[in-house]
Amino acid sequence: MTPGQRRAMFLIGGAGLVAFVVWGLLGLPGFGHYPGPYGFIINRFALRQTHATGTVSAVNFDYRGFDTVGEEFILFAAAAGVATVLRTLRGERERSPADQAADRDAPPTSGAVRMAALMFTGPLVVMGWWLTSHAQTNPSGGFQGGVVLATAFIMVYLAGEFLVFERFSPVDVTDAVEAVGAGGFAAVGVAALGFGLAYLTNFLPKGQVYGSVSSSGTIALISFFVGMEVAAAFILIVVELLDQTLLIRGGG
């Protein structure tokens, strides 16, 4: 099909599909009129049942924790997939850009960028850690925390050389951290079986003070594992993608 034919076909089909979807969307109760009951039940009982003041985390890591297991492993499979697709192939060699153009000096990272990146690294680690460990209390959790933690590592990359970054996060170690994160989550679920409870039941004592870090049982533990998994998966993906810059310049 030529681009023109394709566009014409899409304009016909797309107009039909969008009209159909809008027609259906107008059957919703209007914006701001959420009918319930799911969200209302959770809002009413989550605090009492899970001792978590952060209801979204209670849904993510407790009521619908099983979805989150699947979601963790989607990220896990994607990291494995990226590593598979981008593995070093026969005939490809890593060469640094300096070898490629020996007569040109790569401009060094400017002092300002280096300074700013390093200044961010520490606070980002703290913030990522805080987010990961406060899923049960505030708008936070393992995903958000994990992504922020991964960003801290990327700051190291921005501040210095890629090779330093790679030394900070060797693939074997990151792989292991990722596996412990994803496997740990699945294992917390299995641990509940040992008490004769259903998979992923919140089997730990829930604490007496609502909204404290030690409240809400397995939610904090799961959030911690999720944070590990997400941080490691994102670092792995970024490392794999950055590795390619070396390979491509090496003329793979």
Add this chain to the structure above:
Amino acid sequence: MDQLLALVVAVPLLAAAAITGAGPLLGRRRRLLDAVAIAVAAAVAVMLVVIMVRTADGDEVYWFAGFRPFHGAAIGIDFEAGSLSAGLAALAAVLVTAAMTFSWRYFEQVATHYHTLMLTFLAGMVGFCLTGDIFDLFVWFELMGVSAYALTAYRPEEGGPIQGALNFAITNSVGAYLSLSGIALIYGRTGALNMAQIGVYIDRHPPDRLVVVAFVLIISGLLIKSAIVPFHFWLADAHAVAPTPVCVLFSGVMVELGLYGIARVYWSMFGQALGHRAAISHTFVALGVLTAVAGALFCFRERHIKRLLAFSTISHAGMFLTGIGLLTPLGLAGAAVYVIGHGLVKAALFLCTGIVLHRLGSVNETWLHGRGRHLRVTGVVFTLAGLGLADLPPFATFLGKGYVDASSWAHGLPWVLPVFIACTILAGGAVLRVAGGVFYGLGDAPSEDPEMAEMASEETTETVSGRDRTPLTMIIPPAVLVAAAIAFGLITRLGQVAQAAAIRFQDQAGYNATVLAGAHILHPVAAAAAEPTGITVSDVAAGTGSAVGAIALALAALYWRRLPVLRRGYEPGTGLTAAIQRFQSGVVNDYVAWIVLGLACVGGALAFAIT
């Protein structure tokens, strides 16, 4: 409390994590890695068979994290296992086991990632079959998808896998997001994600536009996954290039899972609310027949064996959709038996193709002509599987296809029977033509299509080819699968059992009571009328006729040019070649445009018919 239903997903996921974590330690011990992965897949298969047998007297429900429904409103996620869902999941686990066993000697360089991805793929398929929650269905659908995209691109050093993976991932992701829109839409109305609860809620009112749109959007992702025309274009691109053991899973069970998803969504959520109208049945049957015919025609003109098998899968997916779309117990039971029979023989065919690639280094039918004579055992297994694909009694495919035909005949669609026999003859004939040409050197080599030869010659790096012997780990899995397909067909009460399971699957009131009230439903609440499952002489004649017709067609294709009455140089199917080039362009933009147009048509038809 019985924990099997949780373990069938948790075990492969834990194993996948453990394999990745222990990767550096296992790097030098590949056999251990293989053994662990095979053992896990086999264990999952055994657990699922146990569940399948156990649920023959009533479905089982498992509430994750122990949150049971609260006054009829689900607050957690449930697994709902019946014989059909557990049986399909068991088929997936069996095929993963067979594929992993086959890979034992197949790949030369395998990192831990292959095993990890196969196990997450398995977990995704099992979770997809068993879940009773519509958003959870989307999650497992995506896990299955992401693992499958990565496995398709497993050999990134070649162009085909790259392109196949891109087309596969983009089309299927568009479908997944449309499905998610449908889920959000129905959630905005009902405030529920549990399928039974949604079904109860929307059944309270006559079906309105939101219900119709949500239904079409939710099944759109599943129609794409199950390669129904015109949503099928990605399939041939992806199946032809994925590593052969992965093709086994794609063709043998992943496509069928899309159809299962349509059936699950229909009979647990929308069926009663939409009132089982004739318009729905007609839409599905029309799509199914169109798919069956198009797939069979494209299949016959292929020379690339893996693409040929992929098109045959499209044709069969159309027949399965027709069986489901009849909305009768016998149609669904027939589709279920047919899926199992087809999954087993199609897996065997792909594995035999893998052996040919391993030994002879090509999947190009023209080049291979007569060169597979010394692969005697492989030839026999391939031929038997080809006869199974052509519905020869007593293969399970014969039973399943027979039920679909019988049910369509009894429900006022007598023309389906001859059309499907023609499709079977075309697809089976194509496979038997390959068998006769490659393994027995019959007739003349089919003419060379330069473009196809180029594609087939790319299949070089998947396995180190030109080996002298076929390892036992490669030939035993396909042989066992073919034997299983015959054995299934010989089970005398298979038809009755499958129909009973189908009646329970279609019993939405019983499903609701099982999930929301914790009832143990031994007898369907609103049982549909069962149809006779006995095998009549005319059924046997139809099955045997298909197989004989396929053999005759294969021989005719092989000896075509020796027939004196025909002008020399005339090649059947040349007109099709031009047509296929226009449609199967390989440009993902085209595929998405077709998806949009197809959905607009399906949506428009159902919108006018229902509201």
Add this chain to the structure above:
Amino acid sequence: MTYFPFIVVAWILAVGLYGIVTSRHLVHQIICLIVVQSSTYVLLLGVGYVTGAVAPYYWDITVHTPAVDPVVQALALTDVVVEAAVTALLCSVAIQAHKRFGTLDPQELATMRG
């Protein structure tokens, strides 16, 4: 009753699909796929909104305060992770496509591969 946010959903979906169909660059096409997915975020968060309600965090409010639906927020979070995973995988495949073929135009890729 207002439907404006839902019309926005349909608009985002339409432009995303248009982008995928007309795209001549894989990276652009992947971003269009993200746009299609973005429509699901707006839809999910839109259907769970309650006029005048607060965020569902009971740190400093009582349980009886009206709050918006937390479930759709959790679903949107899952959706975001799915998007990140699919995007990462597609980008890596696109890199390989560029290495093999030296182009990222889907149409040219198809002619090279047949």
